[in-house]
Amino acid sequence: MIPAMDHSPLGDPSFGYDAFAQMVQDTIGVCIPQTKRKMIENRLGSRVRELGLRDVQEYFRHLFQDEALGAEMRHIEEAVTTNKTDFFREIDHFHFLRQVILGTASRQNPKGMFKAWSAAASTGAESYTLAMVLAEHALAYPDFQWGVLGTDISGRVLDHAKRGIYSTSVIAPVPQDLRSRYLHEGRNEWQGKWRITPALRNRVRFRKLNLMDADYNVDINLDVIFLRNVLIYFDPEVQLSVLSKISRHLAPGGHLFVGHSEGMVVRMPQFRQVAPSVYRKEA
Numbered sequence: 001m002i003p004a005m006d007h008s009p010l011g012d013p014s015f016g017y018d019a020f021a022q023m024v025q026d027t028i029g030v031c032i033p034q035t036k037r038k039m040i041e042n043r044l045g046s047r048v049r050e051l052g053l054r055d056v057q058e059y060f061r062h063l064f065q066d067e068a069l070g071a072e073m074r075h076i077e078e079a080v081t082t083n084k085t086d087f088f089r090e091i092d093h094f095h096f097l098r099q100v101i102l103g104t105a106s107r108q109n110p111k112g113m114f115k116a117w118s119a120a121a122s123t124g125a126e127s128y129t130l131a132m133v134l135a136e137h138a139l140a141y142p143d144f145q146w147g148v149l150g151t152d153i154s155g156r157v158l159d160h161a162k163r164g165i166y167s168t169s170v171i172a173p174v175p176q177d178l179r180s181r182y183l184h185e186g187r188n189e190w191q192g193k194w195r196i197t198p199a200l201r202n203r204v205r206f207r208k209l210n211l212m213d214a215d216y217n218v219d220i221n222l223d224v225i226f227l228r229n230v231l232i233y234f235d236p237e238v239q240l241s242v243l244s245k246i247s248r249h250l251a252p253g254g255h256l257f258v259g260h261s262e263g264m265v266v267r268m269p270q271f272r273q274v275a276p277s278v279y280r281k282e283a
Contacts, residue, residue, distance in 0.1 A: 016056075016057050016060035016061065017034070017037055017040075017041075017056075017060065019060065019064060020060050020063070021033070023063075023069070024076065024080050025235070025238075026212075027073075027210075027212060028076075028077060028080060028081070028153065028210065028212060029211060029212045029233070029234045029238045029242070030080050030081060030233045030234070031233060031234065031235050032080055040079060040080060041056045043078075043079040043080075044056055044059060044075075044076075044079050047059070047072075047075045047079070074155060077153050077154055077155075078154055078156055081153060081154055081233075082233070083122040083123060083152075083154060083157050084122070084229070085121075085122035085123055085124075085125040085126055086125055086170075086173060087125045087128070087129050087170070087171060087172075087173045087174050088129050088173045088174065089125070089126065089129075089173075089228075090228065090259070090260055090277075091173075092275075092276065093226075093228075093257050093277070093278065094129060094130075094133055096275050096278055097130075097133055097224065097255075098133055098136075098137070100274075100275075101223070101224065101255060102133075102134075102137045112145075113145045113146060113147055114134065114144065114145065114146040114147075114223050114224075115146070115147055115148075115149070115219060115221075115222045115223055115224075116130045116134065116146070116147070116148045116149070116222065116223060116224040116225075116226070117148075117149045117150075117151070117218060117222050117224070117225045117226065117249065118130060118148065118149070118150040118151070118226045119151055119209075119211065119225060119226060119227045119230070119246065120151075120152060120211075120226075120227065120228065120229065120230040121150030121151055121152045121157070121158070121161055121206060122152055122154075122157050122161070123157045123160040123161050123166075124150055124157075124160065124161025124162075124164060124196075124204075124206065125166070125170070126150070126226055126228070127148050127149075127150035127161065127204050127206070128164065128182075128196050128200065128204060129174075130148050130224075130226065131148050131182075131200050131203055131204050132174070132178050132182050132200070134146040134148070134203075135181075135182065135199075135200060135203070136178070146203065147203055147204075147205070148203060148204045148205070149204075149205050149206075149207065149218065149219075150204060150205070150206045150207075151206070151207050151208065151209035151218070152206075152208065152209070153208065153209065153210050153211070154208075155208055158206045158207075158208060161206045162201075162206050163195075164195050164196035164200075164201050165186075165193055165194070165195045165196075166193070166194050166195075166196075167192060167193060167194075168192050168193075168194065171183060171194050179194075181197075182196060182197050182199075182200050183195065183196060183197065184197060211230070211242050211245075212238070212242075215245070216245060216246075216248075216249060218249050219249065220248065220249050220251075221249075221250075221251040221254075222249050222250055222251060222254055223251060223254050223255070224254060224255050224257070225246055225249065225250055225254070225255075225256050225257070226257045227242075227243075227246055227256060227257065227258055228257055228258055228259040228262070228277075229259035229261070229262070230259075231243075231258060231259070231262045231265050232259065232261060232262055232265075239265050240268075243265075243266060243268055243271075244268070247268065247270055247271070247281065250281045251281070252281055252282065252283040253280065253281065253283065254280070254281050255274070255278060255279065255280055255281070256271060256278070256279045256280075256281065257277065257278055257279075258277045258279070259277060260276060260277050262277060263276060263277040266279050269282075270282055
């Protein structure tokens with residue numbers, strides 16, 4: 001739900017951006033200060049032209065005065081979010097998952113399904129990297145059952161993730177043995193493209209989710225949550241709120257992974273640091 005604005009951006013031109021930035025922080029959580037104004041206005045430029053508007057200031061008036069905010073939110077989400085992702089990004093995290101978390105005896109033949117959540121999935125590279133690691137573990141332990149959920153606020157990147165098609169340059173970090181098992185190389189007009197195998201895609205679900213929502217439509221008692229390189233875009237109050245809600249979905253003894261630049265953000269008693277930017281939820 002989009003909160004009502006108490007003020008109109010019709011006065012000072014800078015006030016239009018200020019109102020827009022406040023709305024973005026309230027609804028998406030992302031801080032876009034004046035230092036990012038030029039970048040955001042450039043990103044909004046194509047939408048301004050599509051609507052036949054004169055400039056970004058007129059777009060702000062369209063949002064607030066013409067009550068077009070609800071209809072425009074999907075375009076705004078695309079403009080203000082950063083969708084950087086890579087396969088095996090921050091690879092130490094995946095070594096920890098494989099060697100420490102999955103290396104324990106209880107993970108070799110668990111009673112239930114091992115569940116992982118990529119909470120800022122972008123185009124899916126992180127989710128499919130998790131899937132490759134878990135699928136490899138299942139080769140050694142056939143009773144091991146697992147599933148991966150990827151969520152993001154951007155519908156556009158989630159569509160990309162669901163298709164599971166990537167260029168040769170994007171899948172370059174994937175080791176050759178994993179590439180041969182979990183990626184199909186395109187031919188003819190698809191030359192230079194690779195697609196995640198159906199067996200892997202069928203284990204990964206993608207869903208739209210706004211981390212600013214009061215509640216998350218996600219399973220509880222998850223084993224692993226990757227919330228990497230997203231907290232840095234939130235102010236401290238929002239960071240704390242998101243971490244508190246994330247914690248509700250992590251099982252006691254489960255692990256939270258954040259970006260290497262976000263390690264100092266996780267200052268909550270229920271989380272104990274066990275490796276750089278890796279936290280275990282205490283019972």
